Amino acid sequence: MRAADPDVKSSKNQQIPRLPEQTPQEKIALYRTMLLIRRFEEKSKQAFTQGKIKGFCHLYNGQEAVAVGTISVLNEDDAVITAYRDHGHALARGVDPNACMAELFGKITGCSRGKGGSMHFFDAKKHFYGGHGIVGGQIPLGTGIAFAQKYLDTNRVTLAYMGDGAINQGAVHEAMNLAALWKLPIIYIIENNEWSMGTSISRSSAGDPLTKRAGAFDMAAIQANGMDLDDVRAKTFEAVSLARTESQPTLMEIKTYRYFGHSMSDPGNYRKKEEIEERRKGDPIELYKARLIEGKIATAESLEAIDAEVTEIAQESYDFAEKSAEPEIETVFEDIFAPEDQIFEFRPEPRY
Amino acid sequence: MPTLTYREALNEALAEEMERDDKVFLMGEEVGEYNGAYKVSKGLLEKFGPKRVIDSPISETGFTGLGIGAAMYGLRPVIEYMTWSFSLVAYDQIINNAAQVRYMSGGQFSIPLVLRGSSGGGLQVGATHSHTPENWYANVPALTVITPAFPADAKGLLKSAIRSNNPVCFIENEKLYGYKDEVPEGEHLTPIGKARVVTEGSDFTIVSNSGSVHRALNVVKTLEAQGIRAELIDLRTIKPLDFETIAASVSKTNRLLIVEENKPFAGWGAQVAYEVQKELFDDLDAPVHRVTSLDVPQPYNGRLEQAVLPNEERILATVKELLA
Ligand SMILES: Cc1ncc(C[n+]2csc(CCOP(=O)(O)OP(=O)(O)O)c2C)c(N)n1
Numbered sequence: 001m002r003a004a005d006p007d008v009k010s011s012k013n014q015q016i017p018r019l020p021e022q023t024p025q026e027k028i029a030l031y032r033t034m035l036l037i038r039r040f041e042e043k044s045k046q047a048f049t050q051g052k053i054k055g056f057c058h059l060y061n062g063q064e065a066v067a068v069g070t071i072s073v074l075n076e077d078d079a080v081i082t083a084y085r086d087h088g089h090a091l092a093r094g095v096d097p098n099a100c101m102a103e104l105f106g107k108i109t110g111c112s113r114g115k116g117g118s119m120h121f122f123d124a125k126k127h128f129y130g131g132h133g134i135v136g137g138q139i140p141l142g143t144g145i146a147f148a149q150k151y152l153d154t155n156r157v158t159l160a161y162m163g164d165g166a167i168n169q170g171a172v173h174e175a176m177n178l179a180a181l182w183k184l185p186i187i188y189i190i191e192n193n194e195w196s197m198g199t200s201i202s203r204s205s206a207g208d209p210l211t212k213r214a215g216a217f218d219m220a221a222i223q224a225n226g227m228d229l230d231d232v233r234a235k236t237f238e239a240v241s242l243a244r245t246e247s248q249p250t251l252m253e254i255k256t257y258r259y260f261g262h263s264m265s266d267p268g269n270y271r272k273k274e275e276i277e278e279r280r281k282g283d284p285i286e287l288y289k290a291r292l293i294e295g296k297i298a299t300a301e302s303l304e305a306i307d308a309e310v311t312e313i314a315q316e317s318y319d320f321a322e323k324s325a326e327p328e329i330e331t332v333f334e335d336i337f338a339p340e341d342q343i344f345e346f347r348p349e350p351r352y
Numbered sequence: 353m354p355t356l357t358y359r360e361a362l363n364e365a366l367a368e369e370m371e372r373d374d375k376v377f378l379m380g381e382e383v384g385e386y387n388g389a390y391k392v393s394k395g396l397l398e399k400f401g402p403k404r405v406i407d408s409p410i411s412e413t414g415f416t417g418l419g420i421g422a423a424m425y426g427l428r429p430v431i432e433y434m435t436w437s438f439s440l441v442a443y444d445q446i447i448n449n450a451a452q453v454r455y456m457s458g459g460q461f462s463i464p465l466v467l468r469g470s471s472g473g474g475l476q477v478g479a480t481h482s483h484t485p486e487n488w489y490a491n492v493p494a495l496t497v498i499t500p501a502f503p504a505d506a507k508g509l510l511k512s513a514i515r516s517n518n519p520v521c522f523i524e525n526e527k528l529y530g531y532k533d534e535v536p537e538g539e540h541l542t543p544i545g546k547a548r549v550v551t552e553g554s555d556f557t558i559v560s561n562s563g564s565v566h567r568a569l570n571v572v573k574t575l576e577a578q579g580i581r582a583e584l585i586d587l588r589t590i591k592p593l594d595f596e597t598i599a600a601s602v603s604k605t606n607r608l609l610i611v612e613e614n615k616p617f618a619g620w621g622a623q624v625a626y627e628v629q630k631e632l633f634d635d636l637d638a639p640v641h642r643v644t645s646l647d648v649p650q651p652y653n654g655r656l657e658q659a660v661l662p663n664e665e666r667i668l669a670t671v672k673e674l675l676a
Contacts, residue, residue, distance in 0.1 A: 054476035054652075054654060056477050112652075114652060114656070115478075115651045115652055115656070116478060116479075116652055117476065117478045119477075120480070120652070133480035133481055134441065135410045136441075137441075137480075168409035169413075170414065196409075198386035199385075199409070203385075204410070270385065327656060329655065329656065329659050332646065332651055332660060333646075336649070
């Protein structure tokens with residue numbers, strides 16, 4: 001395993017399995033997922049502007065290759081947990097776009113029954129452990145999921161995502177120590193988009209690169225270029241293999257960039273338009289598209305057809321969300337307690 | 353008197369107190385270059401510079417504890433939480449350190465600290481971001497808890513809080529930042545621990561705080577048209593509780609309705625109800641009634657969230673019961 005910094009320990013394992021060759025279909029599928037996320041977020045943006053989505057809405061545009069690349073090397077039963085910028089991870093994990101958009105609209109057909117909203121997507125069936133609103137709060141949870149995976153001898157692994165701002169929460173450091181100490185099969189992924197809200201990384205975080213923070217725990221660390229899907233895949237594969245074969249955690253720092261404001265409520269005046277324009281030139285979807293065409297894996301026309309298809313899926317999700325029913329008022333009292341099956345039920349309906 | 357928003361009133365209080373005392377500094381996420389997530393600190397970085405208006409990383413435990421330490425050393429920190437929901441990350445620092453150090457040290461240290469930020473539901477930001485935490489902190493001895501409902505009190509109470517030699521939880525309401533009203537210029541200190549009678553009336557008393565005062569006020573206006581006159585009390589400070597003002601009103605009207613956004617179990621209203629039945633049992637013509645948020649986490653969906661909040665419909669229905 002490559003270390004981003006000489007202080008960071010590398011794995012001693014010489015036998016890391018190699019990333020399997022992809023078929024052209026597999027490659028095209030990844031392109032499709034990235035583009036689906038892009039088109040879905042464009043719809044989210046539109047729906048927010050129309051007042052159909054409320055509260056906070058954090059878009060994933062620009063960061064698509066991170067969620068798609070990392071999740072593409074997982075097995076279906078591996079776990080994913082992330083923060084509030086969660087639409088891309090959910091879609092990459094295979095959560096139904098209709099259920100995602102319906103959640104944004106607060107409908108009963110949403111992936112959290114309209115109770116979570118943009119920041120709190122969940123899908124247990126897809127091993128998607130959520131969308132979490134408190135910065136850094138999901139990292140101990142991810143660590144617990146990895147602990148349980150190991151405890152139950154599942155040979156599964158967990159990907160736990162956070163932003164570059166989240167790395168400054170105490171909970172993150174406590175969790176990383178536990179994972180290193182107890183050799184948990186988890187990959188901590190910092191999506192370094194250089195900004196936490198209006199604060200640039202240089203104003204929030206001492207020590208560069210962020211992977212150095214793994215060094216204190218003797219944890220493996222690796223950096224990836226989040227604008228390059230293949231690089232993300234290759235690096236994540238190393239980390240996942242280390243987790244699966246040796247039950248060792250890794251800290252990954254994936255360099256990326258967000259195109260829009262922190263959330264739909266943020267005008268983003270702290271960044272110059274030119275900065276964003278410049279970064280958009282390295283767009284991960286365009287880069288991958290060019291690679292597919294150059295490598296004669298796909299033609300421009302076939303990729304156009306994919307664009308039309310995912311644009312249609314995004315539109316369908318919007319229509320589905322729009323048509324879906326509001327939750328009944330009574331549902332406000334549902335989902336609070338799990339039913340008991342080992343002791344007598346003891347909780348009445350909430351009384352107040 | 354100039355008319356200011358709640359947000360501008362808070363800003364004025366901060367600016368005046370920072371001007372007055374250079375031991376006062378402001379620290380929190382996005383308070384400086386971004387001018388505050390809710391623009392409460394707008395212009396302060398420009399006015400006072402980066403030594404005194406400090407953008408911190410997202411490290412609530414760290415910068416809260418830092419504030420407490422700096423206060424032990426004689427500074428007068430104002431620590432901003434982007435919202436009080438995020439203060440939970442720093443709960444240990446607030447309760448075990450800010451609230452206990454003076455007592456544990458036998459009175460050797462004082463903690464002249466203000467913790468402040470927005471709070472409350474109704475903005476569809478979901479369960480993690482919609483807390484109304486005044487009752488949690490009011491439960492802790494040695495913490496003062498302030499929840500202004502009007503711009504003039506926002507200014508006057510924040511100035512008092514900054515001058516207090518004790519730790520104050522100053523809990524603003526996100527939905528009120530744009531609310532406009534008259535605010536006295538310059539030296540305007542609202543006493544901590546004093547409630548205010550917002551409307552006088554003789555039929556029944558409403559005790560409320562923060563955003564719920566405005567819900568109650570709408571109900572008071574509706575009832576006025578029907579010839580029912582309610583006396584509305586805005587607590588302003590949750591702790592110390594101004595029982596005198598409540599008692600004076602309840603012994604006049606003989607009926608009490610409490611309206612609060614806290615979840616019901618051990619919300620501050622439960623304490624008020626206890627004290628009223630204990631001290632004014634013979635004055636009461638009806639049991640104390642109470643409208644709170646429902647005992648469920650905050651849902652994202654707008655209709656559900658409105659049902660959870662102490663909405664005007666539920667207040668009116670409860671008034672009917674109270675007066676029956
Ligand atoms: C404990 C806590 N503090 C503050 C916030 C408000 N907040 C939400 S996102 C954010 C910035 C996070 O930036 P980063 O971790 O870099 O992730 P990004 O948004 O760039 O994906 C802040 C300050 C919060 N949700 N939780």
